[in-house]
Amino acid sequence: MADIIIRPITSKADYKRFVDLPFRLYADDPNWVPPLKGEALGLLLSEKNGWFSHAKAQLFLAERGGELVGRISAHIDTLALTMPAEQGFGPGVGQWGLFDAVDGAVAARLIATAEDWLRTQGMTRALGPISMSIWEEPGLLIEGFDHAPTIMMGHAKPEYRGWIEAAGYAGVKQLMTYDLDITQDFPPIVRRIIQSGERNERIRVREVDKSKFEEEAAIILNILNDAWSDNWGFVPLTPPEIKDVGVKLKPIVFNDLIRIAELDGKPVAFMITLPDLNEAIKPL
Template identity: 30%
Template sequence: MVEIKEVKTRKDLKQFVYFPYKLYAGNKYWVPPLVMDEMNTLRRDKNPAFEYCEARYWLALKDGEVVGRIAGIINYKYIEKWGQKNARFGWIDFIDDPEVSKALLATVEDWAREKGMTGLHGPLGFCDLDREGMLVEGFDEMGTFTTIYNYPYYPVHLENNGYVKDVDWLEYELEVPPQLPDVIQRASQDALRRFNLKVLDAKKPKDFLPYVKGIFALLNEAYKDLYGVVPLTDMQIQLYTKQYFGFINPDYVKVILDQNDEVVAFGIAFPSLTQAMRKTNGRLLPFGFIHILKALKKNDTIDLCLVAVKPELQGKGVNAILMSEIHKECIKNGIVKAECNPQLESNVKVRSQWRHFNFRQHKRRRCYIKYL
């Protein structure tokens, strides 16, 4: 028999966070998140998303042993913006036992109904910079630090419990060519000249700090119409700046400015942390941080994380500037491969830009929904 236990104490929360490390022990594709990041994201006193979200977490136990977990989240800014009374589920993991997955999902469904919600969708986080989407294709492909990996039985369990596709995200692996196609180089040069743009000359992470506000403002603007997106708050922006800007490699962060020094586009890539995170097993101490620092300095793969262009400049060659600038750094640093973060299946404009490269679409992830 499955027992469902709500997470109430710090000890419970640690069990919740550590469960996938046990479930995926020995799996050669799973990339562990940082334990510290997971704890901070799930704690009400640490995550500023709780300004507009509420959440509860549950563990599933069998014979006193943790066999599953799930989070239920209500994002009130999402409901206000999109007019859909959908709760979210996230942080869902379970052994291959239909009784366990059914009990976990039923618990969140009951809670969502009690809160007046009419649907439940996920896996989603508190905001759109959290990991989202259940893997439905590409189970034998290496995961990345910024995405969810799950066993092939997960989507089967979801569908058996009445969940259907809401949206899909696709992921691509690109070969970095020795030279960019002429069409991209010409488009880059034309866009720089035509719109009087320039590339920020940043040598150190601190060189980006005067532009952080503009970067996040553009992120909010450019992503506002994408699936389920709600704008990041000032508190969230401060948190992400503090957490991540000290770790960026300026070679792979490109900011495009107009004649008034306003941010009109940016691209953020990271040297792949996949193998480093697997070595750390989610812990920075005592030696985990060394693996991360090594990966940031020497790597043959980058993860393309975020790209944003002012709506009025989209489709006018500004993306080509970002490609051209990042490509120069890839060649200089010996990068041969790029992993693209998930892109909405419906976002044909973004996906079509990869046609200029040797690429393969190797993963697909899904947001499921069930109407209550």
């Protein structure tokens, strides 16, 4: 068998091959949802992704016998390095993600290459897969291969878990998704809480104003940074990232699907309902 060659991305053509690889590897997976290629490429480019304002990354391709057989990213989020270690990141913790491989041998070489790069950058631990920001697609699918992911959730091959664990990794946190039949009424206790809030004159729940969407997005994401600051894996969203999120969300949201709650006129909470774009993208 030909040797496995791992090399860093060096050209625009390499970026295209990096983005295109999953389309071949998941071609026979009925539950894989293809990303929009322009958006997938934009996440890799510093000029199009605000996350790079506080992070750096190196992308790698794996080749064998002239064929592309795997990919991985190694990256360092400087804000994650400043977080408390008990929240998952902290000093010396680098990350890897955007992982795909055709077999266990390729997977082992890719992970080792990502770890080697992180060591050269002074990192002492590796956390992965995280693709690439904690706010994008963190984690590895280990259950639920029989149905397509909802928007913002990742998908993976069942073999990946064994290959990653063989490299010495173990689970540190579970990320769950839930499916709820919203045609059913809320339980009585929830209805009573809602009614109590509606009677409280200090509380106002309003729709967002899409004509001021950047300002509204900033309000929402500032609340998010505050509310999630003690959560595992938290890294604050920065102004460039907040702007990116606003640009992405504006075309797919309606005023009545995003609500901001104010207490005495000050924004203190929000709710976002997003259409599951994967249902529209999957048939493409």
